[in-house]
Amino acid sequence: MAVRFTDYLCCLFLLLLLIGVTPATSGTLDSDSVEVVVHPSVPVRNLSRNSLRAIFGMRLRAWQDGSPIRVFVLPDEAPLHNLFAKEKLNIFPYQLRSAWDRLIFSGTGQAPFLVNSEEEIRTRVASTPGAIGYLKRVNIDDTIQILHIE
Amino acid sequence: MVRIGVLLVILYPSWINAEEKKVLNGLQVHGFLSQGYIKTTDTKNDVFGDSSSGKGSFDFREIGVNASHRPITNLQFSMQLLSRQAGESSKGGIRIDYGFLDYTAITSETKELGVRLGRTKNPLGFYNDTRDVPFTRPSILLPQSIYFDRTRNLGMASDGVQIYGESRNDWGDITAQFGVVFPQVDNKNTEAAIFQKSQPGELTPRLSYIGRIIYERDGGRFRFGISGAQVNAGYDPAEKGDKLSAGSLEFIPLIFSLQYNAERWSFTSEYALRHIDMKNFHNPVLDRSFTGESYYFQGIYRFNPQWEAVVRYDAYYADRKDRDGDEWNAFTNELNNFKGGRPAHSRFAKDLTLGLRWNITPSIMLRAEYHRVNGTGWLSTLDNPNSTFTDQHWNLFAAQASYRF
Numbered sequence: 001m002a003v004r005f006t007d008y009l010c011c012l013f014l015l016l017l018l019i020g021v022t023p024a025t026s027g028t029l030d031s032d033s034v035e036v037v038v039h040p041s042v043p044v045r046n047l048s049r050n051s052l053r054a055i056f057g058m059r060l061r062a063w064q065d066g067s068p069i070r071v072f073v074l075p076d077e078a079p080l081h082n083l084f085a086k087e088k089l090n091i092f093p094y095q096l097r098s099a100w101d102r103l104i105f106s107g108t109g110q111a112p113f114l115v116n117s118e119e120e121i122r123t124r125v126a127s128t129p130g131a132i133g134y135l136k137r138v139n140i141d142d143t144i145q146i147l148h149i150e
Numbered sequence: 151m152v153r154i155g156v157l158l159v160i161l162y163p164s165w166i167n168a169e170e171k172k173v174l175n176g177l178q179v180h181g182f183l184s185q186g187y188i189k190t191t192d193t194k195n196d197v198f199g200d201s202s203s204g205k206g207s208f209d210f211r212e213i214g215v216n217a218s219h220r221p222i223t224n225l226q227f228s229m230q231l232l233s234r235q236a237g238e239s240s241k242g243g244i245r246i247d248y249g250f251l252d253y254t255a256i257t258s259e260t261k262e263l264g265v266r267l268g269r270t271k272n273p274l275g276f277y278n279d280t281r282d283v284p285f286t287r288p289s290i291l292l293p294q295s296i297y298f299d300r301t302r303n304l305g306m307a308s309d310g311v312q313i314y315g316e317s318r319n320d321w322g323d324i325t326a327q328f329g330v331v332f333p334q335v336d337n338k339n340t341e342a343a344i345f346q347k348s349q350p351g352e353l354t355p356r357l358s359y360i361g362r363i364i365y366e367r368d369g370g371r372f373r374f375g376i377s378g379a380q381v382n383a384g385y386d387p388a389e390k391g392d393k394l395s396a397g398s399l400e401f402i403p404l405i406f407s408l409q410y411n412a413e414r415w416s417f418t419s420e421y422a423l424r425h426i427d428m429k430n431f432h433n434p435v436l437d438r439s440f441t442g443e444s445y446y447f448q449g450i451y452r453f454n455p456q457w458e459a460v461v462r463y464d465a466y467y468a469d470r471k472d473r474d475g476d477e478w479n480a481f482t483n484e485l486n487n488f489k490g491g492r493p494a495h496s497r498f499a500k501d502l503t504l505g506l507r508w509n510i511t512p513s514i515m516l517r518a519e520y521h522r523v524n525g526t527g528w529l530s531t532l533d534n535p536n537s538t539f540t541d542q543h544w545n546l547f548a549a550q551a552s553y554r555f
């Protein structure tokens with residue numbers, strides 16, 4: 001029986017090795033870079049990547065002062081959503097989707113607010129206390145605040 | 151007509167506002183709907199209805215609606231109603247899939263500790279929590295070696311208390327859940343899976359324990375999980391004509407889960423040991439103690455956000471000391487005064503699966519898959535009442551359309 005389990009582990013190891021040698025893709029774009037934005041009343045100016053992931057993964061639900069975090073996102077297939085996920089969160093959009101679905105359909109969490117355009121993200125983040133979203137740098141004005149990710 | 155139009159124009163903004171307020175108040179409603187088709191070929195084996203007949207079976211539907219309400223940041227109420235039609239084992243009635251109160255007692259930027267009261271999904275492996283939601287599954291049929299559909303009610307959800315915690319660090323995130331619960335055993339499906347057929351008496355839930363720890367690195371690029379449970383149940387014999395006595399059942403599954411997520415590739419593997427201990431039924435077929443073993447390897451490739459393919463090898467052994475089922479065949483033959491035992495192939499199943507997924511829109515999905523199966527280990531005894539009429543080698547083709555909101 002022990003042999004069987006070792007066989008299983010060997011197979012596993014080989015497959016992982018195979019995956020390990022597949023080249024990783026990096027998608028950094030200098031122009032039109034994406035920034036994380038928050039409502040001006042949010043008492044935070046810097047955030048770690050881990051905490052940002054926890055917020056957009058819908059697992060961190062309150063700012064340090066206890067006020068609720070409201071997350072605004074574009075549809076899964078939006079190019080800016082894709083860019084944001086890869087560049088700021090360092091994960092892929094499908095991973096965010098499955099993390100959200102695990103919460104939504106097991107009752108252990110809630111989905112982010114879905115909006116349809118960058119303009120809508122800007123107005124909703126500017127008007128909703130505790131809001132967080134993302135925008136292209138060129139579309140950011142002084143009604144919202146940029147959050148720096150460490 | 152014009153008046154109604156004007157009225158709508160006036161009402162529209164206030165309606166939108168009300169809607170927005172409601173959303174910000176933390177009420178959310180989501181759901182899903184699916185219709186499946188199953189055809190088994192070159193065989194009499196049936197899966198989810200009369201799938202071996204000429205035109206196959208459309209007897210596979212999943213409908214779910216859930217609502218969650220978060221009145222304050224650390225309190226959430228959640229409930230999901232589920233209606234599932236799948237051959238003889240799920241007959242489509244509406245049931246409460248989960249319903250609980252979730253209170254986060256301690257929360258900080260890097261830590262969380264809370265409690266859930268009510269009916270919660272059983273935290274087992276990567277897929278059990280959302281096993282009936284087509285969009286969250288890697289294929290139409292989950293790897294049956296671990297997520298068998300024939301004892302689904304026993305594994306799906308349970309009633310009690312669950313403590314959960316989370317810790318987020320630079321070296322990774324740890325999520326843990328532990329529950330003290332009563333399993334859902336009072337149904338025909340579970341009875342048939344445990345006793346091979348429906349019995350006059352009743353299974354009764356006993357206090358059980360369940361837990362899972364998941365470690366995730368780099369935001370889920372690498373995921374590793376260990377889950378386990380000790381599920382206890384008793385049997386209340388019927389007052390008259392019951393050949394079984396008041397026995398007890400102890401079921402201890404232990405599952406190791408591993409996943410690697412790259413941009414186009416995902417690789418997943420799970421390995422499970424299942425210890426089953428049944429005693430005091432005064433029935434030689436039932437009063438046994440043995441350990442089953444299961445595992446699968448699964449690769450998913452995403453061509454683009456719309457199309458993905460899955461390939462999987464999935465193996466199930468009811469008893470790891472009798473992998474080919476020969477001892478079981480000999481044992482049941484002897485009990486039957488050597489007039490033939492139960493088939494050896496009912497004690498294992500090796501399933502090679504190839505599948506395609508097409509996300510037509512983010513909320514509409516079509517799927518098709520092919521299974522080449524050796525063995526009938528996870529075949530439902532309700533859909534296939536007589537195991538001697540089943541075939542060892544068989545093919546299964548499945549298609550499914552799903553919608554979500």
